[in-house]
Amino acid sequence: MPMSTRAPLNSIPTGPDKAPFVHRLFSQVAPTYDLLNRVLSAGQDRGWRRAAARRANLNPGDRALDVATGTGDLARELKSIVGAEGLVVGLDFCRPMLTLAIERNRLAHADVPYVEGDAMNLPFGDNTFNASTIAFGARNVIDLPRLFREMTRVARPNGRVVCLEISRPVMPGLKQAFHLYFSRILPWIARLFHSRRSNYAYLPASLAIFPERDEVARMMSYAGLCDVTVTNLTGGIVAVFTGRKPETEG
Numbered sequence: 001m002p003m004s005t006r007a008p009l010n011s012i013p014t015g016p017d018k019a020p021f022v023h024r025l026f027s028q029v030a031p032t033y034d035l036l037n038r039v040l041s042a043g044q045d046r047g048w049r050r051a052a053a054r055r056a057n058l059n060p061g062d063r064a065l066d067v068a069t070g071t072g073d074l075a076r077e078l079k080s081i082v083g084a085e086g087l088v089v090g091l092d093f094c095r096p097m098l099t100l101a102i103e104r105n106r107l108a109h110a111d112v113p114y115v116e117g118d119a120m121n122l123p124f125g126d127n128t129f130n131a132s133t134i135a136f137g138a139r140n141v142i143d144l145p146r147l148f149r150e151m152t153r154v155a156r157p158n159g160r161v162v163c164l165e166i167s168r169p170v171m172p173g174l175k176q177a178f179h180l181y182f183s184r185i186l187p188w189i190a191r192l193f194h195s196r197r198s199n200y201a202y203l204p205a206s207l208a209i210f211p212e213r214d215e216v217a218r219m220m221s222y223a224g225l226c227d228v229t230v231t232n233l234t235g236g237i238v239a240v241f242t243g244r245k246p247e248t249e250g
């Protein structure tokens with residue numbers, strides 16, 4: 001599966017150096033992560049996660065896994081759907097983010113357990129969850145096809161795999177505005193929160209090397225999913241990729 005051919009920007013390590021870089025970055029930005037999210041998305045991020053949660057097609061009593069859960073916002077959205085009889089587990093490899101997720105649970109009276117683990121090697125058996133989801137995490141992993149294979153593996157037959165990610169706008173006019181925002185304004189705002197250049201330069205750089213929509217959708221199909229769809233939100237600033245694990249594999 002060919003990845004995007006655009007050259008990675010200097011500020012992002014690739015290959016084996018990327019995971020420790022990402023781990024360190026999120027450990028450093030954890031305390032201001034939620035606030036920065038709200039500011040940078042102009043308050044849109046919650047609605048985007050809600051839309052992704054709906055696409056997981058969950059029912060009360062179901063089980064779901066939220067990969068790269070961070071401070072747990074999507075995990076809690078999923079929990080509000082599956083209810084007290086259901087189970088949502090949040091997984092992340094960055095302990096400071098999970099510490100905040102536990103604190104946010106307490107404030108929201110949410111019962112979501114968190115697991116410290118690697119998205120590249122999910123510590124769950126095959127066919128465990130009715131849905132596996134990831135929000136704004138796919139850009140950060142070192143091997144995207146492997147992420148989708150792992151998320152598909154742990155999903156039950158007929159279960160959904162949902163990926164919410166920043167994308168490139170499709171609406172004319174918005175494209176140029178988005179480019180200006182991402183390359184100039186966003187790093188400037190992020191700089192107010194984080195003095196380290198590598199931290200505020202990472203977001204636009206990671207988006208620049210993220211594959212196009214159809215490439216991501218193809219990866220999901222190759223991971224074994226069917227009915228793969230892409231839904232653009234807010235003019236395509238973000239996209240929700242959804243796939244279904246077939247009833248019988250192969």
Ligand SMILES: C[S@@+](CC[C@H](N)C(=O)[O-])C[C@H]1O[C@@H](n2cnc3c(N)ncnc32)[C@H](O)[C@@H]1O
Binds near residue numbers: 071119141
């Ligand atoms: C941009 S944050 C997204 C957090 C959350 N899902 C949200 O919607 O705000 C990306 C998260 O991915 C996590 N992450 C990156 N690579 C990972 C990996 N290989 N395994 C587990 N977590 C990972 C980071 O620690 C970070 O918490």
